[in-house]
Amino acid sequence: MAGIVGYGAHLPRHRIKVEEIAKVWGADAPSYKRGLMLREKSVPPPDMDTITLSVEATRNALKRAGSIDPKDIGAIYIGSESHPYAVKPSGTVVAEAIGATPDIHCADFEFACKAGTEAMYVALSHIEAGQMKYALAIAADTSQGAPSDALEFSAAAGAGAFIMGNDNVIAEILYTHSYMTDTPDFWRREHQFYPQHGSRFTGEEAYFAHTKGASRAILEKSGMKPSDFAYAVFHQPNGKFHQRVALELGFTQEQIDPGWLAPVLGNTYSGASPIGLTAILDIAKPGDLVFMCSYGSGSGSDAFIWKVTDRIDEVRDAAVRTSKLLEENLIYVDYGTYAKFRHKIRKND
Amino acid sequence: MKMFVPRNWREYPSRYRLEASRFTKSGTVYYPKRMVDPETGDTEQETVNLPLSGKVLTYTVIRTSPDQWKDLAPYALAIVELEDGTRMMGQLTDCNVEEVSIGMEVRLEFRRVQTEGHSGVLSYGHKFVPKWY
Numbered sequence: 001m002a003g004i005v006g007y008g009a010h011l012p013r014h015r016i017k018v019e020e021i022a023k024v025w026g027a028d029a030p031s032y033k034r035g036l037m038l039r040e041k042s043v044p045p046p047d048m049d050t051i052t053l054s055v056e057a058t059r060n061a062l063k064r065a066g067s068i069d070p071k072d073i074g075a076i077y078i079g080s081e082s083h084p085y086a087v088k089p090s091g092t093v094v095a096e097a098i099g100a101t102p103d104i105h106c107a108d109f110e111f112a113c114k115a116g117t118e119a120m121y122v123a124l125s126h127i128e129a130g131q132m133k134y135a136l137a138i139a140a141d142t143s144q145g146a147p148s149d150a151l152e153f154s155a156a157a158g159a160g161a162f163i164m165g166n167d168n169v170i171a172e173i174l175y176t177h178s179y180m181t182d183t184p185d186f187w188r189r190e191h192q193f194y195p196q197h198g199s200r201f202t203g204e205e206a207y208f209a210h211t212k213g214a215s216r217a218i219l220e221k222s223g224m225k226p227s228d229f230a231y232a233v234f235h236q237p238n239g240k241f242h243q244r245v246a247l248e249l250g251f252t253q254e255q256i257d258p259g260w261l262a263p264v265l266g267n268t269y270s271g272a273s274p275i276g277l278t279a280i281l282d283i284a285k286p287g288d289l290v291f292m293c294s295y296g297s298g299s300g301s302d303a304f305i306w307k308v309t310d311r312i313d314e315v316r317d318a319a320v321r322t323s324k325l326l327e328e329n330l331i332y333v334d335y336g337t338y339a340k341f342r343h344k345i346r347k348n349d
Numbered sequence: 350m351k352m353f354v355p356r357n358w359r360e361y362p363s364r365y366r367l368e369a370s371r372f373t374k375s376g377t378v379y380y381p382k383r384m385v386d387p388e389t390g391d392t393e394q395e396t397v398n399l400p401l402s403g404k405v406l407t408y409t410v411i412r413t414s415p416d417q418w419k420d421l422a423p424y425a426l427a428i429v430e431l432e433d434g435t436r437m438m439g440q441l442t443d444c445n446v447e448e449v450s451i452g453m454e455v456r457l458e459f460r461r462v463q464t465e466g467h468s469g470v471l472s473y474g475h476k477f478v479p480k481w482y
Contacts, residue, residue, distance in 0.1 A: 099366055328482070
């Protein structure tokens with residue numbers, strides 16, 4: 001049975017609080033915190049990007065996969081909307097760094113916040129088709145929000161990596177379902193530094209319609225109901241949407257709590273539901289069913305139903321837990337440092 | 350400027366995978382790799398990947414940095430003794446320079462080490478970060 005053989009996450013240590021951003025733009029911090037259900041977000045330092053986050057998350061995934069030979073990884077797919085180059089693949093750097101070159105297939109995926117689960121979907125398909133022994137899917141972003149825009153309070157950084165395979169899986173894939181339409185709620189044109197969004201249009205017609213569409217379809221396909229699952233994780237553009245869509249679909253607060261990272265992490269874009277899944281696997285028990293549904297603007301959702309196996313107990317502590325990366329040893333930065341780190345300040349060459 | 354691209358590319362094995370030479374006769378590890386062991390003249394060697402943790406042996410703080418690392422200044426450059434005894438020099442990152450000390454435990458993390466202006470290649474490798482897990 002195909003599934004996840006190893007998983008890992010990586011996050012920056014730096015954080016900025018909602019109050020710190022609000023102060024600069026004259027925004028009302030308490031109403032943003034309440035409205036978006038966000039307290040702080042991660043900030044990547046200047047020497048960290050989608051490629052470096054991907055390498056570190058992959059190293060953690062390799063630790064949990066046990067003694068697999070990187071040369072047996074037949075494909076590396078990175079889903080991100082912040083690939084460091086406009087033209088030049090990110091995946092080849094990861095392949096080189098883990099020693100998986102040259103007999104390997106690499107591709108960078110893009111689909112706003114859904115690029116990471118696309119990578120997972122395609123990697124799983126290779127395994128199910130018997131094309132290769134292992135396939136690596138990475139969901140990573142160092143997303144940017146325009147200064148003073150609502151997105152600036154949430155756009156964060158992080159990565160999740162998953163090695164898919166057939167043997168020694170820690171979470172079997174039981175069902176997948178993808179659901180998409182052309183719904184332009186968020187975009188970035190070529191040569192533009194910051195993305196734009198359709199404000200309230202990003203809600204009902206976009207995030208909620210697609211997340212619910214994919215979720216209801218996979219539940220129907222599997223004949224399962226929300227109460228069958230131990231945990232559920234959805235895309236989390238802010239704290240609020242994740243909670244609302246989960247409760248409206250019939251999941252409970254207890255089921256979503258472990259994967260609900262946005263309030264203290266922000267929106268890690270492609271990384272959002274995948275990093276949530278790593279936090280869930282960190283505490284899941286053998287036999288648990290896990291529901292996962294991403295969302296990417298443009299728009300679409302990929303839904304997955306995972307079944308955790310006995311092997312989870314052997315591997316979860318082979319690498320750092322996501323909760324540790326999330327909660328410990330943080331460095332809080334002011335807006336000036338954040339603006340410098342995110343290249344928002346115009347300088348001479 | 351364009352000379353940097355092939356030079357950087359040739360250094361991938363040592364920068365990305367921390368490949369080093371272990372010579373058969375002496376067992377000495379050299380980083381970056383060498384063709385000949387300068388102590389014994391031995392050319393027989395195997396490639397090893399250096400461990401990803403160590404301790405600060407000595408360091409200096411850079412406050413007036415070259416332009417391309419200005420966003421990170423002030424930062425420390427450290428010579429670190431890795432777990433296998435190999436020593437290497439590199440930048441300490443995610444670390445307040447007031448907190449650096451000799452003997453401090455560090456981990457090696459994959460980072461962007463250099464950028465060729467706004468349009469050139471990005472160069473990757475390892476930096477030291479304080480070890481906390």
